[in-house]
Amino acid sequence: DTGVSQDPRHKITKRGQNVTFRCDPISEHNRLYWYRQTLGQGPEFLTYFQNEAQLEKSRLLSDRFSAERPKGSFSTLEIQRTEQGDSAMYLCASSSTVAGGLDTQYFGPGTRLTVL
Amino acid sequence: AQKVTQAQTEISVVEKEDVTLDCVYETRDTTYYLFWYKQPPSGELVFLIRRNSFDEQNEISGRYSWNFQKSTSSFNFTITASQVVDSAVYFCALKGTDKLIFGTGTRLQVFP
Numbered sequence: 402d403t404g405v406s407q408d409p410r411h412k413i414t415k416r417g418q419n420v421t422f423r424c425d426p427i428s429e430h431n432r433l434y435w436y437r438q439t440l441g442q443g444p445e446f447l448t449y450f451q452n453e454a455q456l457e458k459s460r461l462l463s464d465r466f467s468a469e470r471p472k473g474s475f476s477t478l479e480i481q482r483t484e485q486g487d488s489a490m491y492l493c494a495s496s497s498t499v500a501g502g503l504d505t506q507y508f509g510p511g512t513r514l515t516v517l
Numbered sequence: 518a519q520k521v522t523q524a525q526t527e528i529s530v531v532e533k534e535d536v537t538l539d540c541v542y543e544t545r546d547t548t549y550y551l552f553w554y555k556q557p558p559s560g561e562l563v564f565l566i567r568r569n570s571f572d573e574q575n576e577i578s579g580r581y582s583w584n585f586q587k588s589t590s591s592f593n594f595t596i597t598a599s600q601v602v603d604s605a606v607y608f609c610a611l612k613g614t615d616k617l618i619f620g621t622g623t624r625l626q627v628f629p
Binding site: 432434442443444449457503504505506507508513 | 550
């Protein structure tokens with residue numbers, strides 16, 4: 402099985418620009434999660450999808466953040482009008498809750514965002 | 518509210534020493550799941566173990582072992598005969614129905 406992949410791995414942008422990240426989950430996984438990790442901290446939940454439905458969003462997810470999973474496969478996370486405080490590692494994870502799946506989340510390598 | 522506390526920020530050991538990483542959690546759920554993940558310098562979180570709240574049996578996997586005690590809300594992780602390749606940040610996490618709640622991690626440095 403191919404693991405979770407994320408693109409790009411690194412992104413440097415200027416404050417005020419929009420950025421978009423992509424996550425491809427493990428094939429057949431119905432759940433997809435986004436987390437954010439800042440230096441010295443554990444990952445913090447942002448949002449998650451079950452198939453194409455976005456089921457929960459954290460209060461951390463301001464109006465500048467939007468996530469989609471249009472066909473229940475890959476997902477995109479867009480940040481509009483980036484701020485320096487958005488600099489972090491953005492992690493994607495996927496899991497399965499069908500056919501005996503235990504909903505264990507497997508993580509991708511992350512996208513490191515630096516906002517100048 | 519759910520919370521995970523990893524009080525040890527950083528631990529340094531010499532190769533072949535045993536080391537225990539502590540994890541204490543808070544939850545009001547009766548059904549929950551506990552996890553340990555490893556984050557090596559490359560940055561990718563690697564799943565190590567999952568334990569549900571109804572299973573208090575200790576588990577051993579090679580040099581790794583886990584001690585789950587509901588009475589003290591702890592889920593500690595021991596590495597026996599540590600190796601340099603064990604150097605990483607280790608995260609304990611708690612899950613109720615969906616999202617993971619992580620602790621702040623313990624950085625383990627194993628010196629040769």
